[in-house]
Amino acid sequence: MEEIKIWNRVIGWGIAQNSDLPTNPKNWSHKNFLSLKTTALYKIIYLISDIFRCLMTLTNNVQPYQQILEKNLWDNITKDFMSADRQNSEPIINGAHAAEIASWVDKKVYTYIHMSLNYFFEELEMVYKDSFWRLCAKQTHLVVIIKVKGTDEILGGYNPIGWDKPVKKDFCKRCKDSFIFH
Structure with a gap:
């Protein structure tokens, strides 16, 4: 089933669980959106990995319910659509990849079925050679995927202790919880 059909059914199910919601989401209050969000939708929405593929899908189907998404997720989704050079690009990883990486970070012997809500993957484009340090310096619990x-x-790796730009040639930090993958 197409992701947008799943989205529409999930939203429809959530609305059906909250019979007191006005018919048109444009007339909803913040409390109405919060009711929809807390109807377990926040757990289901993250299972839909590639829902935000085209701008029409975003504006017609997702935007009316943007308040049930975390602000940083909505900001990143819209930022992706504003960037013309990224509109036709595929994401580096999909939801299944993200779930597998989250399982590794949590040291699980099994792979998560869906991405844990404890994690947020943000795709950043590095244009200049110093972009890595500008984007990643001082960040902890960081997964880098290239x-x-x-x-x-x-290729990628996980670093829970953070990145510091080396000040001397042989500078390094050690951590038993870091890992790399390809």
Whole structure:
């Protein structure tokens, strides 16, 4: 089933659970959106991995319910659509990849079925050679994923203690919880 059909059914189900909601979401109060959000929708919405593929889908189906999404998620979704050079690009990883990486971070012996709500993956584009340090310096619990240009190869790693730009040549930090993958 297409993701947008799943989205529409999930929203429809949530609305059906809250019979006191006005018919038109444009007339909803913040409390109405909160009711919809707390009807377990916040757990279901994150299962739909590729729902935000086209701008029409976003504006017609998702935007009226933007208040049930976390602000940083909504901001990142709209930022992606504002960037013309990214509109036709595919994400580096999908929801299943994110769930698997989250399982590794949590040291689970099984792979999560869906991404844990404790994690937020944000795709950042590095344009200049210092972009990594500008975007990642002092960030802790950071997963870095890189797609090798011109290939399907993906490389990455997890660092729970954060990144500092080295001040001397042999500077390094050690952590038993870090890992790399390809």
